[in-house]
Amino acid sequence: MPTFQYEAMDSTGLEVKDTIEAPSEAEAQTMIREKGFYVTKIREKERKKKEQADSKKAKEAAGNKKAFTIGGVKSKHLTMFTRQLSTLQDAGLPILRSLRILETQNKPGALKNALMDVIEDIESGQTLSEAMGKQPKAFNNLYCNMVKAGEAGGALEIILQRLAEFQEKSESLKRKIIGAMIYPCAVISVAVGIVAFIMVFIIPKFKEIFEGFGLDLPVMTQVLIGASDWTSKYWYMIFILPIAFILFIKIVKRNTTGAFVADWVSLRIPLIGKILHMGIIARITRTLGTLIASGVPILEGLIISRDTAGNAVFVRAFDNIYAAIREGETIAVPLKEAKIVDELVVNMVDVGEETGALDDMLYKVADVYDEEVEVRVESLVSLLEPIMVVVLGLIVGFIVIALFLPLVQLLNDLS
Numbered sequence: 001m002p003t004f005q006y007e008a009m010d011s012t013g014l015e016v017k018d019t020i021e022a023p024s025e026a027e028a029q030t031m032i033r034e035k036g037f038y039v040t041k042i043r044e045k046e047r048k049k050k051e052q053a054d055s056k057k058a059k060e061a062a063g064n065k066k067a068f069t070i071g072g073v074k075s076k077h078l079t080m081f082t083r084q085l086s087t088l089q090d091a092g093l094p095i096l097r098s099l100r101i102l103e104t105q106n107k108p109g110a111l112k113n114a115l116m117d118v119i120e121d122i123e124s125g126q127t128l129s130e131a132m133g134k135q136p137k138a139f140n141n142l143y144c145n146m147v148k149a150g151e152a153g154g155a156l157e158i159i160l161q162r163l164a165e166f167q168e169k170s171e172s173l174k175r176k177i178i179g180a181m182i183y184p185c186a187v188i189s190v191a192v193g194i195v196a197f198i199m200v201f202i203i204p205k206f207k208e209i210f211e212g213f214g215l216d217l218p219v220m221t222q223v224l225i226g227a228s229d230w231t232s233k234y235w236y237m238i239f240i241l242p243i244a245f246i247l248f249i250k251i252v253k254r255n256t257t258g259a260f261v262a263d264w265v266s267l268r269i270p271l272i273g274k275i276l277h278m279g280i281i282a283r284i285t286r287t288l289g290t291l292i293a294s295g296v297p298i299l300e301g302l303i304i305s306r307d308t309a310g311n312a313v314f315v316r317a318f319d320n321i322y323a324a325i326r327e328g329e330t331i332a333v334p335l336k337e338a339k340i341v342d343e344l345v346v347n348m349v350d351v352g353e354e355t356g357a358l359d360d361m362l363y364k365v366a367d368v369y370d371e372e373v374e375v376r377v378e379s380l381v382s383l384l385e386p387i388m389v390v391v392l393g394l395i396v397g398f399i400v401i402a403l404f405l406p407l408v409q410l411l412n413d414l415s
Contacts (some may be wrong), residue, residue: 005043006032006042008032008038009040025044029042072138075170079167082167083164084102085098086161089160095128099115099118102115103115110137114135117135118131127148141307143163145291145296145300145304146163146291146296147159147160191388200232215406218402221405224402256312259312260316267311275377278373280314281340281341282369282373285365287304289361292359293359298331299326302321320338348364349362
């Protein structure tokens with residue numbers, strides 16, 4: 001008699017995994033329901049082994065081997081995969097077939113390698129969330145917990161759709177910010193290159209001229225020539241200093257206190273600090289709203305949302321909020337005491353808890369802050385253009401005046 005391996009939920013919602021012998025799959029489901037269980041997945045055990053063997057042979061025949069990769073999966077690739085998986089699940093395809101289709105059409109890389117391992121783990125009897133949890137370079141805690149909630153609630157296609165929308169909005173905002181910063185970064189890079197060229201190749205020529213005439217150089221010219229000498233001698237410091245600064249910040253942030261101080265300072269940088277602050281709030285509220293809407297418990301959702309902040313100030317605040325909620329408080333009270341968000345956010349969260357629509361309120365907060373970040377970035381870029389023009393004008397003016405003052409002095413002496 002065939003043996004069927006099944007997954008089900010009992011009357012309390014707990015997951016049950018077991019095997020049962022029955023003449024057919026339909027009779028097996030009937031027998032499981034008689035036990036008071038709701039069947040979520042069932043398959044014949046022998047057929048499962050055969051499918052694994054056939055899949056292994058097919059892979060060997062196709063020469064489907066893992067490619068060597070460095071780093072994790074790019075966010076845009078993961079976003080596209082989530083949307084495609086959501087579409088296939090919505091069309092009613094089995095999860096294994098959907099994953100095989102996406103694994104086949106993916107180019108060799110980190111995502112393809114992760115999907116190959118996920119497929120193998122699912123074939124060996126693990127759930128999708130368990131298999132994805134073993135691939136942290138591709139699927140983070142947020143992703144795995146949402147998939148787990150979708151499996152438990154029997155609404156995986158809906159959860160994947162929410163997850164795809166969440167990733168698409170995050171990716172869209174990131175692209176807009178990067179696109180807005182390309183122009184000022186390009187202008188600054190060209191300006192630094194031109195000034196470095198003048199310092200290394202042009203100023204030394206004038207220095208030789210001034211020394212040949214034995215002029216008594218003005219202070220501005222002496223400063224310019226000193227800067228030129230330093231640049232010519234230590235030109236490599238132009239590249240080393242930014243790298244050293246980044247490494248220093250990373251070393252400081254390895255320490256808990258250092259990370260808190262560095263992140264606290266970053267949030268108080270004029271103009272940029274406010275954009276960083278709003279971006280973190282938008283990311284946390286959208287993450288928490290998505291998790292709550294997907295059925296993830298609030299405490300677990302807070303931990304996952306906290307980890308997406310990327311800022312020690314918010315991490316410490318969320319630890320305090322987590323502790324307060326465990327003691328029976330609502331979210332709004334410790335959130336207000338933490339002083340990391342505006343009164344608008346606190347009030348909207350409070351209303352969301354009272355009305356039972358916390359996820360909707362969090363979505364609205366995230367939308368408002370995403371839009372505000374976008375507006376502020378555009379304003380900052382618009383402000384950067386005249387600032388760059390003024391700064392470049394001052395630099396060029398200083399160089400011109402510093403070079404011409406000795407020449408004017410020489411002409412006066414000759415006359």
